[in-house]
Amino acid sequence: MKKFVASLGLFALSLSATGAYATPEPWQARFQAAATPIMEEIIWFEQYTLWFITPITLLVMALLAWCIYRYRASANPVPSRTSHNTLIEVLWTVGPVIVLLFLAVPSFQLLTSQYTPEEEPAMTIKATGVQWYWDFEYQDEENPLSFTSLLLQEGDRAAAGKENLEQYPRLLAVDNEVVVPVDTTVRVLVTASDVIHAFAMPPFGIKVDAVPGRINETWFKAEREGLYYGQCSELCGKDHAFMPIAIRVVSQDRFQTWYAAAQDDLEGANRALLAALENGGSEETVASAAE
Structure with a gap:
């Protein structure tokens, strides 16, 4: 019994260090757990x-x-004629x-x-659907940041440090995740560059069409740290099933450190953030690993 309690404690500590992750489950009939x-x-x-x-x-x-x-x-050979x-x-x-x-x-x-958000969004991210991946742009006038988010290939898992299939599922894990701070209202501007896509994030309760030449707006405020997955939800071509969306929610301090490091080295900032989350490291750990 003591070993069982101890294992539960270690499991809880691991969750607190790495954060939760929301993925669809086989034969799931209900909604995913809410994050907003x-x-x-x-x-x-x-x-x-x-x-x-x-x-x-x-x-x-x-x-x-x-x-x-x-x-x-x-039983009723003469039907009723009630009108x-x-x-x-x-x-x-x-x-x-x-x-x-x-x-x-x-x-x-x-x-x-x-x-109608309850408060003015603290940050704005533009999501552009492309056949067949997503481009993201943090619309910060002083320090803008943009990158492409592609489906993580199986052969790239080891190099990316994403070999855990439970946390980084096949066909849902990406190379570059969108990182946002917890308890922050985020505006998302959604558009497309070629055909109609759809930006859908079930744990956040958002689903918006991405239409070429048009910008649709949505928002979310994640209340729990963790890694959350969504997908394009509009049939957009032969690789429609291979353009997932991954959003990682972290603390405000970790987000600021990641954002500053990502200005010069996005890959290094992602690797450092992942290492800090898995090891329970501090924001200083993220900065030093990025360097």
């Missing part, structure tokens, strides 16, 4: 609607079964109106939240 307030609202709304959808579905199935059994030809019933007309008109009102109010509240 918007996704928490989406999960709540989905559970809320089930309280209406489930009894309505059961009622319709029961009525169909009753009609099939009660009014079958053998109007005031009570039934009122019930099937007023009932759906009431249900729709109960669904519409929280639905519009959620829609408003998705388009």
